[in-house]
Amino acid sequence: MKARDPELRNELDAALQARSELGSEYEPALVESFLEKVEQRLDSTLDRRVRRHLAEQRVSVVRDPHPPHPLGNFGERYGFGIISLVLAVPLSAIGASTAHTAGLIVAWLGIVAVNAVHAAQPRFSRRPARTDSDWEE
Numbered sequence: 001m002k003a004r005d006p007e008l009r010n011e012l013d014a015a016l017q018a019r020s021e022l023g024s025e026y027e028p029a030l031v032e033s034f035l036e037k038v039e040q041r042l043d044s045t046l047d048r049r050v051r052r053h054l055a056e057q058r059v060s061v062v063r064d065p066h067p068p069h070p071l072g073n074f075g076e077r078y079g080f081g082i083i084s085l086v087l088a089v090p091l092s093a094i095g096a097s098t099a100h101t102a103g104l105i106v107a108w109l110g111i112v113a114v115n116a117v118h119a120a121q122p123r124f125s126r127r128p129a130r131t132d133s134d135w136e137e
Contacts, residue, residue: 011037080118084111 015034019027088111095103 005041008038008041077119081115084115087111 011034015030019030022030088108091107091111092104095105095107097103099106
């Protein structure tokens, strides 16, 4: 067995040696003691990781006070484009039936203008995704 934590490995060896010296009647107490040490180690590791994660979040908020939209820009950008194209059909029909070619041109100029204004709005920059896992040190 290859242990990642030599200190825990030493604790386990000590518990096993104590069991062989004291006998099986002390086994529940030895196991309980070892599990408490493992739990303390897990708690301290988890606390350290949570503190690190919170510190990273604070730093990122200070650096970029306007976080990116949680869903990203894909849905907003392409959804708006699809809706404008769907609405372009009845707007074109209304413009063409009311004012013929001039109405059609005005309708499409309005559609293009709305899409241009939407595209010109500043977008939140996306931060690069973390490459390492939150569970690895």
